[in-house]
Amino acid sequence: MNTQNYLDPHQRHDFVYLFDVTCGNPNGDPDNGGLPRVDPETMDGLVSDVCIKRKIRNWVDVVYGTQDRYKIYVQDKGIALNELHDRAYTALKITSTGSRQKAEEVEHVRAWMCENFFDIRMLGAVMTTGTNCGQVHGPFQVTFAESLDAIRPLDLAITRVAITQPGTDKVTMMGRKAIVPYALYRGYGYYSPSYARKMGVTAEDMQVFWQAFSLMWDLDRSAARGTLTLRGLHVFSHENPLGCARAETLLQRVMAKRNDNVEIPQRLSDYTIAIDQSPLPHGVTYNDLLTVDFYADLPTKIQAVG
Secondary structure (H helix, E strand, C coil): CCCCHHHCCCCEEEEEEEEEEEEECCCEEHHHCCEECECCCCCEEEECHHHHHHHHHHHHHHHHCCCHHHECCCCCCCCCHHHHHHHHHHHHCCCCCHHHCCHHHHHHHHHHHHHHEHHHHHHEEECCCCCCCCEEECCEEECCEEEEEECCCEEEEEEECCCCCCCCCCCCEEEEEEEEEEEEEEEEEEECHHHHHHHCCCHHHHHHHHHHHHHHHHHCCCCCCCEEEEEEEEEEEECCCCCCCCHHHHHCCEEEEECCCCCCCCCHHHEEEEECCCCCCCCEEEEEHHHCCHHHHCCCCCCCCC
16 A cells, blocks of 8 residues: 555554575674574574664664764663763753652653653663662564574684784684574564653654665675665554454464475575555555655765764
8 A cells, every 4th residue: 555654653563574684694693602692492693673773773782873863872882871861861951869869850851861762762661770760661663583594504614814813823714604694583572552642753754764774784784784774664554543453463474485396495486475465454554665755765974984
């Protein structure tokens, strides 16, 4: 459908996202030496929700981070969270802390944090460390992504000529690199307008979120990750903020299946991705955001990465 219901912060949205990796590690597991995350029972590949949210935060920070309402709270730049909490207290001229704090004061600083930090407003945050700014349940939630088939991670030996210790006779040194030759992943996301209303989420915020989800894969490039590509972003929007149908019945309409003649998938064409074209429940609309040109509204100036 050619609608822009996905930009309405007052509607409920359920979505499916599909992406694939070629010769890369989409999400290393620190408990397993940085190897690609897997379900140990099925050997299906996993990518954590935290990994997906990190990509969203990084993209918004680079593209919109200079704007007041689009600062990023959870950063990877060594900025202490309590320093950001202190900004709210300073801006609101609140001096009471600890047991002397009043509930309405905490609510004021919580609202200030929501207004100024995009990821708090959209993804939520626990801000009770040190200087108390309360807790926020974000309206957008994403799940772990799981590969459609079992993956076969490779732990490859590599050589390097950069010597770390002086005085060594070695010309090269050995290292390791873990990759997934190919895998197609599927994950889910949900947006609750009841939480969004408390956060003051706007249509502009929704536009930025979908921009980030669509374009962050091209920003987050590295040799270790190989080629990560978004292959589908399917959004079901409900006129009723409580929903017009069960989420799982809508999300199951997006079907991805390995082709019958393929034993080991090696490329996207080894899968068939289809959408159930039967009539949607009353009050539900569908949008394929992979067809939306989110580049058209990008700013011409951005921050440096890192």
